[in-house]
Amino acid sequence: MNESFLLTILILSPLLGIVLLSVMPGNHRFINYMGVLGTVLPLVLTLIVFSLFDRTVSGVQFVEYRQWFELMTSISPNEPYTVAYDLGVTGLSVLFLMLASLITFLASLTALRLKESAKGFYILFLLLELGLLGVFVSENLFLFFLFFEITLVSMFLLVGKWGGFNREKAAFSFMIYNGIGSILLLIVIIVLFVEMKTTNITELTMLLKETDSLEFLSGDTRTWLFVLLLIAFGIKLPIVPFHTWMVRVHVEAPIAVVMIHAGVLLKIGAYGLLRFGVGFFPQQLKDMAVVLAILGVINLLYGAFIALVQTELRSVLAYSSISHMGIVLLGVASFNTAGLQGAVFQTISHGLIAALLFLLVGVIVDRFHTTKLEELGGVASQAPLFAGFLLAAGLASLGLPGMSGFISEFLAFLGLFESMPVIGSVGILGLILTAVYMLRAVLAVTFGERRPLFDGIRDLTAVEIVPSAILLSIIIWIGVYPAVLSNTLQLARTIGIGG
Amino acid sequence: MSSVPLSAYLVTALLLFCMGLYGALTKRNAVIVLISIELMLNAVNLNLVAFAKYGVGASIRGQVFSLFTITVAAAEAAVGLAILIALYRNRATVNVDEMNTLKK
Amino acid sequence: MTGELLVFIVLFLITITGGLLMLNLTKVIHMMMALVLTFLGIAGFYIMLSAEFVAVVQILIYSGAITIIMLFGIMLTKHTEAEPKTGWAKKGVVFTGIVLFFLIMFKGIRTISLGPQADDLHVNNTEQIGIMLYTDYVIPFELVSVVLLVALVGAVVLAKKDEKDEKEGEQS
């Protein structure tokens, strides 16, 4: 295959913005715009990758391979452990890539409001983007981990510096939980590396499949590795009970960051689970599918129930994310094409919807300076456009057909009902609960008597309408024409399982 | 053949070592602490010399080793005492218990 | 009972008594003196073990040099009151630990026998040592000189009063 440097250029493209920003004086008028511009380049490049991506062939595309370094032991110097710089995209990752750069761009728009130390913010923001892009184009576990950690550090700083009142606590909570997750991941990576002498994802997938005779790793070891992987990505996803950090971050982090966090960062968990969990340990996954499904149902219902009684919009949305990620787990647990496809769809869809919701929450914070549900209400009178978007987002989130959420949940449950109808029946109650809490929250904000306090509040401005409209139209687009995802995804080829 | 077995010397040395250690760990006077350490080193020397005579492949090596030990011990004692004196100059005490400003 | 054993017992008593006195006396000077006893006893052991040279060195350095240094140390510092008592709890911990250590080691060496004794150590003992020092152990021997240099420098640097300090002392 021809070598192209497109992906390298792509992941390094945020650096341009970083460099330009760092040479600009910190109080420059256009610093925010520069930051936004910095995210445009990656977006453009992602679009190029997305459009050049050949949907008719299988396998990894845009492959770049360079040997990076070798580890040699003095005892057996002729069998080095090779770590490579190894990029490539599959149907799965190209979707996540698209999601990442799009939401980053849109999130950067919402940060235009930022007044204080915008330079640092945007530099870290772009660094975060670099990490995200890298995570999704890594064809290699080592690189994956590397970029994963970049997101960790930049997130920590972003939350800790620009967050809300309890930002430092949230930042540490983020760091600790994700730190544990990342090290568990590292352990898995290293065990695979030590045993297989490679970290290339595709190669590992093949090797692990071929060596089903358990020549390399015993079944027990594989089970353990899978469990570790599950915890590692489960923290990220998050799976109850590893979710508290995520609620804190949702509540405390600056809106632009929460958009990325809810929209993309959490999705790394799903991505990892799909790419590595399903790819490397299909048998183990199958064996533990029931456990996974039960975890999924717990997530789904647990998040939904708690969201039902939250009094603060951000917390509602945080628990809603937990609930929605339960569906991803269910999709994975079903372990058939429909379910897995549903899991992917749900991940992407929730990324978009969560980003939209938090974008709107950002507006609430900006205009009303509160996110307490009881202090809000009747906003539709003063800001009908905003109310309309919020309502649309809420409906999308509760899985309204014609929007992306529906098709994802549909597929996930469709899959689940094949393999585990009983668990599916319990889980599907979550859909009702979702409607209950989502409507409760959204209606509490938009509906209700007009409050004179909010008279004179500005409705959405152009810079808010544009991203909201883009997100909403993509949500609807996917909802109406899901083939846009499934054509690219080509699940069977990507993850390598048959139906 | 000697009528005093090797173990007699070793036990003596062990006793001395334990006494030295006990002194080093419990005595309050810094000078005594230092000298207790010397006692421990003496025990080591006794071991070495005993092994030189009664050990496996007995040879003069043990004695040479003990000479090195003695020398180094002397140097250590000198340095230790010098430090103690510098300390005394600033603190006017040789009580080990009072040397506890560094702890947090 | 052979004479050798008798001598051993006497030396043993001297040594151990010295140690015990050191641990139990209250005046620092007395402790030092008790230790001299021990050092001398150890020197006696060395002679019994055909290590005349080491014995001499032991007397010179320990009973002599080190003891003198320590005495100087005692003189230079203030020791008006008796040694303060250590808390029983701590002593207890240390004592238990040491007794355990002793018992463990004691069991290992109680009946140890490592083969035939060397019988030519006393023959030209000093010469043997010298030869070995200058053949096998030249490098550590030279290195020891550096150790001594460091000790010398260190002792001087640390113990001497700085000119600055002196001036300050004069002014005050």
Place this chain on the structure above:
Amino acid sequence: MDMETLLQYEWNSMWPEFTILLTAVALSLIDLFMNKKKDRSLLIWLALAGIAVAIVCLVLQFDDGVVSILNETYRLDSFAKAFKFLMLIGTGFVLLLGVPDESTSVRGEYIYLILTALLGGMMMASSADLITLFVGLELLSLSSYVLVGIRKTNPLANEAAFKYVVNGGIATAITLFGMSYLYGLTGETNIYEIQGLMGSDVVTDNRFLAVFAFLMIVVGLAFKITAAPFHMWAPDVYQGAETPVTAFLSVVSKIAGFAIMLRLLMVPFVFAPGTGEIITPDGISYETLLVSVRPYLVLLAIVTILVGNVIALRQLNAKRLFAYSSIAHAGYLLVPLAALSELVFEAVWFYLTAYLLMNIGAFAVIHVMSAEEEVTVASFAGLFKRAPYLTIAMSIYLLSLAGIPLTAGFIGKFEIFMSALGTEPKRYLLVTAMLAGTVLSYVYYFGLFVQMYFRPSKRQTPVTISNGVTAVLAITAAGTVLLGVFPSIALTFIHDHFQFLEIFNP
């Protein structure tokens, strides 16, 4: 033995040591005769020149085979070279840190004592004989004692030095006690001879004594590398000593400790009988000593990692914080040893390299800041506003210490993890401890981030940094990143030049 016999040894293999020795002696003389009022920074440059020469000599020896002199009281193999190389570089950095600027001055003794300490460390790395090893160890220790107490008007320094002497003395005595038994059981001081004699019947009969001797020796070395519970002196001493000395203790002294630990672990005891009985058709034999004591090494590593990290969480003083941090890192370094992995040399060496860069860097930053006040965690508040470059350098060190990718620390940690997971069976216990430790360490490393970037500063003045420190900061920061991005620099370097297996050949 006459002069001729003496001269026919390959003395030229000792050139690095000679260089250091000569430099030290020369400097002490110069210091003695130089005008007392005169600035001593010239001496530092001379010392650095000496180190440079020594490094050159060492590099020229890289591809020589094993050379040993005088019954292996001095032994030059790849293992020794690799560690000496690190020690030389580390000492170079420490000396650079001490370069005075307009407002400060430096003592001449400080300079050549560092060199003698280095000499001790180098001899330790290069010795295959208990006596050389012991003397080297003592040379390092004694020099260190004096160095710690060299600010003799400072009560803290005196106290630190005294604590160091007492603890160090006791540790030495215990080690020697162990060595005496080792000698007694074999009648030899050469560790390769010991290795051969360890399988004898006498040792087998007294195998527990051998095990005890081993453990006592380990205690003394564990003291040097600050492994818990033999670490407690370190925070106090680090805090009381001058920052460059602290850097020296935490880096060079530790490298020496690890060198000797590795050698003692790998050489004399490999064939020694352990405690567990194995019943074979031929009768009863014993598992090897290393297998028997491995659980305790594991315990040592785990306790060290946890103690270091947990207590570091509660520290306010920056030097103490880094003392505990370096204890924790010692724990990480013990992991490959405890795992008895085939990667042990590579992993330890690489991690030491990374550790050298990042830790010296961190202490350099503390050194800069200690010009203003006793450095606490709070002193870092708002540092980014006051000294952005310094802060960025510090961030790099902290990330590396925390083991974040693109830094040398990560690659190091990666190798350590590999070493623990590459053995059969996999050492999950060690890995778990490392996991817990690393996560805990995030709290305090990133706590410093919080201070530097998030908190407002009490002072507004910019921080002054001397040229020497700037050089150290630049080199270490660049090195940390470079080794993180291109680890092959170091990895192929060790592979090409160091055949660690030489350590096993008598």
Place this chain on the structure above:
Amino acid sequence: MDYVFLIPILPLLSFLIILFTKPIYKKAGLVGTTLTGAAFLCSLVVLFSHFAQGNYLVEANWFSIDTVMISVGLEVNPLNALMLVIVTLVSFLVHMYSMGYMANDERYATFFSYLGLFTFSMTGLVLSPNLLQLYMFWELVGVCSFLLVGFYFYKPEARAAAKKAFIMTRIGDVGLLVAIFLLFWQTGSFELDVIFQAAQAGDIAPSLLTLIAILIFVGAVGKSGQFPLHTWLPDAMEGPTPVSALIHAATMVAAGVYLVAVTYPLFSASEVAMTTVAVTGGFTAIFAATIALAETDMKRILAYSTISQLGYMMLALGAAGYTAGVFHLTTHAFFKALLFLAAGSVIHAVHEQNIFKMGGLSKKLPKTAALFLIGSLSISGFPLLAGFFSKDEILATTYGDGRYVLFVIGLLTAFLTALYMFRLYFLVFLGNRSTEAREAPSVMLIPMMVLGVLAVVGGYIQTNWFGTFLGDWLETTPYTIAFVHPEAPFWIPLVASLLAIGGIAVAWLVYGRKTSIEESNERNGLHTLLYRKYYVDELYQGLFVRGSRVVAYFWMYVDRFIIEGGAAAVTYAVKRFGQAGVKLQSGQVQTYSTVAFSGLVVVLLLIAVLGGYF
């Protein structure tokens, strides 16, 4: 026929145009009405071309699950051609009506855009050839209903009602969804024809088929407001009255019935399912009718009436009366829409909904009163009006199917229907209470008149006298459905008519003769029970709403105290260890060595003990 796609597209266009051109405020109604009218015309064309050309199906690939292609398409068969006409017609009329009714509302344009969206969804629902597509539109109409119920968003009641409407129907939807999942895994397709073939070929286990049918029926129950998921429908009357006419009377709520009709082959394969449908329908019919007797709110009476009539349709379907059910659906659409629009006209005129506060309106609003009377008569089954025939058909079918208990219930319900309808009519329009009121503008009257005509003549498409035109036509459906032609005994229409007239008479006796009746606050037990709607709302409130809150709080405390508390405990433990470490670090030098030496002794002891040294 190929232009059938225009039917959903035109309303969608209306929705989009109005949504994006809200500034052209006053034109919104016109745009909406025109486009819906056009859609109605298309529907007529489609209907007539169906007569000529028969069934029609067009499909396209939508997306794929692995190898299974999921398609979208449009299907025209007798059932949905009929539905299309009903939907677009009522929608068109309601659009027109709303131009008058909503004229003064400041969110006039929004209203029409919602109507457009609804019409789109409803026509889409009707045209769906597969279950997935059907389900999507099924949900969409629900959302439109939700939006329109909550149209007066500033009213707390509207907010609550909208929420309730959405959630209650969603409960049903989930049932439908599960049914779809199960069908997919049984047949590998969402396509109705594939599914029916599989069902007929016996590929689906009978018990599973029953389960699936019942689950589908759960969906229908939710949508059609059948017991026990009926409580949202009366509350939905918080929405503007045209909406009630369109969505909550004629079209969307009938979608449940439509769904059962569409999936009829599945039902007819399972006796249990059929019985479930019939019993639920019958019970709901009489249940809602009794509540309507005590209700005082005009729209709510109509709402309960709707529930009851939908129950009737379900009863018909459950009793193998496919034609009967569909027939009643059609006529009901006409007369119930008429009733609602007329009620809207009243409300528009008097701004009051409590029937006890109205009276004598026939003088003020003669046209409305006349139209309302037609509607009432029709729904009561007054002979020769539309309702008479369809109700007759249902009763005959039920009787013919041998479900005599349900038949009696049906008769009873017919009686009750007449009773409550005329209670309403007499209270509102007769008497001599004088209220200020003005007749509605013609833009509102014309639609009512159209519906009035249909409510009268609509029944003649299927009569035993002039021919079973509807039934014959429905038989051309592409799916095999067992059509039953009940040979109804001659006395059934007679009894039914008598009961209807009896109901009217009773109403007259109680309410008609008096000039003015005050709402009495003294109620006896039965009346209270009816007035409080059998306490179903209270029961649900206590059981589900409270219940879920209790569960939610339970989990929230688990979250707060066990999960976060657990993390906090770990943190605390680590801190305590740290503190202990710091405390041990006392600065006392001998402590350090003691600790170190103790470490050595411990290890020595361990190895001695474990290694067999002692």
